[in-house]
Amino acid sequence: MKLKTKFLLSAAAVSSAFVSSAVLAQASEQFIGLPSYRVGAYAAGGSGIYGGWIDYMQLINEKEGGVNGVKLTWEECETEYNNARGVECYERLKSKGASGNSVFQPLSTGITYSVLDKVAQDKIPMVTIGYGRTDAADGRVFPWVFPMVTTYWSQNTAKIKFIGQKEGGMDKLKGKKIVNIYHDSAYGKETIPLLDAQAAKYGFTVIHIPVSHPGNEQQSQWLRVRQEKPDWVILRGWGVMNPTAIKAAAKVGFPREKMVGVWWSGAEEDTVPAGAAAKGFIAAGFNVAGANYPVIKDIQENVYKKNKGNMEDKNRIGSVYYNRGVVHGIITVEAIRTAQAKFGKGKVMNGEQMRWGFENLAIDSKRLKELGAEGFMPDLKVSCADHEGSGKVKFQQWDGKEWKVLTDWVDADKELVRPMIEESAAKYAKEKNITPRDCSKEG
């Protein structure tokens, strides 16, 4: 055999060994596609949430060697919070990894709507934690969509409960006036019917005042607030609309202690720009802020000390958005564990198996304690019919420097919300000719 032939054969053997080891490595890796946004108007939120999420997955790899030995791998695709790019990212990511993308979490209601039909066709579960389509909580109609932890409708009822508590009881809401300052978009308008239903139920008056995108000028809206003299203001904002609203409230002398924001109004990014005016502002959240939770300390110990952390600005570790990313990580990893418990420990889960994992996910307080996340996020129990799984939020107040937890977990008014979810989902099923699943037959 000539030298050249020998060399070529050896090279082929070495490269095939590399290829097969790469294939083997990929076969034992769980791929998670991340349609993130780190540039553009919403980069502050995106970089925090995806940073926390990646750090948690890195923690599992570093500390446990993956989920039962299955390493977690991921790839980011920049959406810039743009629907068209979100769909492009969905298509780009769906076939990656040993068994394709195992879950799609776009962190955008618009992208959620854009790929709603696609995920069912491609059998990839879509998890929308704290955003997306509320009626997708009815898993009988939306088997592939999981608006987990809590929906906008649930949190809105929790807000009214909180206001009721502050007033001294739900019966004290009668005769009160609440102004709902909302982002003039589908997201902003989503809670209007629910607030109207609650106003009728408890006897308070609700006035809806829209703010056009982006909301960087709100003087007229807040002069109206001053004219109306409400007892409380609900802030359903997004982005620059939040600090602008807080500052405008200060300008017309409305007390920030009487302003309650949605969780997209309750991050450091919303209060810090408002400066001293934000002191006293309250917001709902399905996760709390703070770096003193064991799970966050674990990340710092096992990820950042090894220089494997994702956050460029380490001061953001423990912020509301960062911790929300950790919640995304916990839910994703626990769903993989749940799926593996049924379909085989140490195996890579495909989309269908992951869907089962999400649908049977149960994170009780004992498990939260084991994860180092007790009080960090609410307990969660998802089922075939209920893809929300919790509905609880805590209320936090900005003290001028940081968020302080004001309450324990406040549950949603499920008696009011669930029938509305089912009614809306049934309407969707009729439009799309979907036969709802019979959950009693689901294993």
Add this chain to the structure above:
Amino acid sequence: MQFFLEVLIGGLLSGVMYSFVALGFVLIYKASGVFNFAQGAMVFFAALTFVGILEMGVPFWGALILAFGAMVLLGIGTERIVLRPMVNQPPIALFMATIGLTFFVEGLAQAMWGASVRGLDLGIQDEPIEWMMETTGIGVSKFDLFAAGVAAVLVTALALFFQYTRVGRALRAVADDHQAALSIGIPLQTIWRIVWAVAGFVALVAGLIWGARNGVQFALVFTALKALPVLILGGFTSVPGAIVGGLIIGSTEKLAEVYLGAYVGGGIDSWFPYVMALAFLLVRPEGLFGEKHIDRV
């Protein structure tokens, strides 16, 4: 009546805030006939650079000078790389170039200083003046009055600069005709560099004022949206026009939102100024103070 006055005064002062951004557009259009689509991005870049330098421990005035220096460099770079190769190209080509510049400046700002939202405290409280509130019941923000004062100084300085300095006169000559200005020895490149630097300074002032109000964040680029109807109304070539246009737009949008908004579902302050500007275009296309353009046919 008291409430009407409060809405009106608040609107007029908001209009001054819009004028800050409109001024940047006017300067560049006046000197080069280019509608600079990147003006909003420049406001963002300037404010983010200022806050970024401030975070490094540099004192306020030092940060202001360094941020201005960065804007001068950006202006020189724009002239050298974007504008110089496009001398005598149709205005639409220059406009398209500024669209590209927008994306570059936005990306550059975030690449340099990160995407985090920052607060900015200029030491002026955005709260109503107490004695006025107590005696008249009308709330006028201290910060708004401060902004109005800054605008007055800025406009006076710019008007004097354009009217009474050699560079100012050269700027006006370049605006009238690039080639004619070149033929009589006016250095076009130098003039463009100067005007982009001055526009950069105006962007820095606008960025500081808007950043102190709403935070230094990407949304500063959207301030440009508020400036467009101001420009149509005041005229693309008039510095005082940018102020008067701002006052008209600010006051009418607020009055419309408060008194008409409730009848049409609210949230009309985003589109009402554009409708007004459109109506104005039909009557006076050059704007209130703009130069009437007459073509020989």
